[in-house]
Amino acid sequence: MTHAKSIVPVFLTLLLIFALFAYFERGRSTVVSRELFISQYRGYVAGYVNDTVRLDIYWIKTGNNNFSGVFGIRNLPSCLSVDGITLMETVYFENPNINERTISVRLKLKTPGRCIMDDTYLIFQREGIIKRVPLRSITFEIYRKPDYPSLKISKYIIGSIGPEPSPPMLQYTLYNPFNDSVKILDVVFEVPGLKVLKLQAPVIPPQGEANLTIITENTTKMGEMYIIRPLIVYEVGNQKYFMPAEAFYYATIPSENELLSIFSEGEH
Amino acid sequence: MKRLLALLVGLLIIGATAGIAGAQPIGNRQIKPQDAGGYWTVWKVESVSYLGEYFDPSLTSCASTAPEGGVAGDYVVCRNTVTVSNRYYGELKVSIDTLSASVGFDVTQSFSQTAGYNAIVQYDGQYVEIFHGNVYDKYKVIQRLYEHIDGKDYPVSYVDPVPVYALKWKRFYYYVYRRDGAS
Numbered sequence: 235m236t237h238a239k240s241i242v243p244v245f246l247t248l249l250l251i252f253a254l255f256a257y258f259e260r261g262r263s264t265v266v267s268r269e270l271f272i273s274q275y276r277g278y279v280a281g282y283v284n285d286t287v288r289l290d291i292y293w294i295k296t297g298n299n300n301f302s303g304v305f306g307i308r309n310l311p312s313c314l315s316v317d318g319i320t321l322m323e324t325v326y327f328e329n330p331n332i333n334e335r336t337i338s339v340r341l342k343l344k345t346p347g348r349c350i351m352d353d354t355y356l357i358f359q360r361e362g363i364i365k366r367v368p369l370r371s372i373t374f375e376i377y378r379k380p381d382y383p384s385l386k387i388s389k390y391i392i393g394s395i396g397p398e399p400s401p402p403m404l405q406y407t408l409y410n411p412f413n414d415s416v417k418i419l420d421v422v423f424e425v426p427g428l429k430v431l432k433l434q435a436p437v438i439p440p441q442g443e444a445n446l447t448i449i450t451e452n453t454t455k456m457g458e459m460y461i462i463r464p465l466i467v468y469e470v471g472n473q474k475y476f477m478p479a480e481a482f483y484y485a486t487i488p489s490e491n492e493l494l495s496i497f498s499e500g501e502h
Numbered sequence: 503m504k505r506l507l508a509l510l511v512g513l514l515i516i517g518a519t520a521g522i523a524g525a526q527p528i529g530n531r532q533i534k535p536q537d538a539g540g541y542w543t544v545w546k547v548e549s550v551s552y553l554g555e556y557f558d559p560s561l562t563s564c565a566s567t568a569p570e571g572g573v574a575g576d577y578v579v580c581r582n583t584v585t586v587s588n589r590y591y592g593e594l595k596v597s598i599d600t601l602s603a604s605v606g607f608d609v610t611q612s613f614s615q616t617a618g619y620n621a622i623v624q625y626d627g628q629y630v631e632i633f634h635g636n637v638y639d640k641y642k643v644i645q646r647l648y649e650h651i652d653g654k655d656y657p658v659s660y661v662d663p664v665p666v667y668a669l670k671w672k673r674f675y676y677y678v679y680r681r682d683g684a685s
Binding site: 288322323324325326327328336338387388389390391392393394395396397398400401403480486 | 555557577579581583614616618619620621622632637672673674675676677678679680681
């Protein structure tokens with residue numbers, strides 16, 4: 235009887251330890267699969283008919299690494315067509331529990347003129363669940379390719395990605411293939427909330443190179459994503475020409491701590 | 503009476519010795535006429551101004567096609583884990599903690615980040631190389647020397663203010679070099 239009495243507290247203690255362990259283990263393993271799409275573009279794209287432009291959508295998940303699904307693009311304006319969608323990894327986190335895939339949508343510019351993509355979304359289907367991921371608003375200025383030679387872009391800033399917002403800086407190294415000097419007259423793009431703060435546009439000597447730098451500032455709160463493919467207007471002799479530059483991509487992707495905070499919202 | 507006198511003389515000697523020992527050498531402490539409340543000099547932060555963003559021009563090559571170029575539609579994939587850090591440059595007169603407090607971030611903090619970007623090969627035989635660089639917020643901090651006289655600090659006019667610059671890491675930027683591949 236004495237022996238049985240001494241077992242009871244030991245048993246209760248073990249039971250308590252087990253209960254506590256189970257409780258905390260449960261808490262630790264409630265890694266609910268959560269996901270975040272960073273997709274809301276603001277932008278301007280100047281380009282020629284048949285040019286392709288890539289739009290990247292960042293798909294970030296915690297809890298599982300299953301990125302399978304069927305993707306499609308809906309409500310695309312008639313001036314554009316989808317040239318392909320690929321899935322790849324481009325953003326890397328130290329925390330192995332956070333994973334990312336970039337859904338890369340290639341759009342072909344079809345018809346000349348100005349058109350606005352403002353109601354387009356990525357549709358994504360998996361296990362009977364359909365999600366719509368809006369792409370927000372991009373203005374396209376599409377031109378027929380002229381038959382005159384143009385400046386060549388040999389180097390440029392293609393993108394800027396990080397956890398903190400920062401007004402974009404665009405830079406292009408331009409090669410002048412003409413026998414006359416080239417004067418940059420203007421760099422055109424219209425993105426709501428962004429304006430040119432400083433334009434550094436030196437004269438490009440014949441057969442020479444120079445850097446064209448465009449420093450912007452935001453007039454409203456920065457958006458999460460931008461695509462800017464400006465139109466460069468330049469002068470050779472007394473003749474005025476224009477050409478689309480290469481596209482610049484901008485994304486603000488929350489830090490790991492911010493992501494964990496976002497993902498944990500609503501868990502409790 | 504003689505004993506009392508001897509005791510008084512002894513106490514006088516001890517007191518004088520202690521006074522000499524407690525006194526600071528003049529070389530270590532500047533004596534000023536108004537020195538009753540103490541005198542010293544100290545560097546302080548006078549002002550902090552935000553200079554905007556700084557795109558560090560030093561770039562790191564991350565990935566490229568073969569020298570002869572790639573195949574149209576292929577991607578060049580850049581993935582590079584690096585240590586990035588906040589930093590400062592210039593002549594630091596105040597303490598690092600004071601500088602950090604004045605700009606609102608730890609000017610010596612470093613952390614690991616992975617730069618990642620993919621760039622498409624636009625035509626067969628195009629050479630593509632991706633570089634990454636750092637974008638910082640840049641601050642100018644003016645440090646000024648003050649004299650502390652009789653409990654108050656006064657800026658000195660005989661020493662010029664000294665600037666120091668603090669950089670807060672924000673993000674990566676990616677640079678692409680495209681040309682015809684080497685044939």
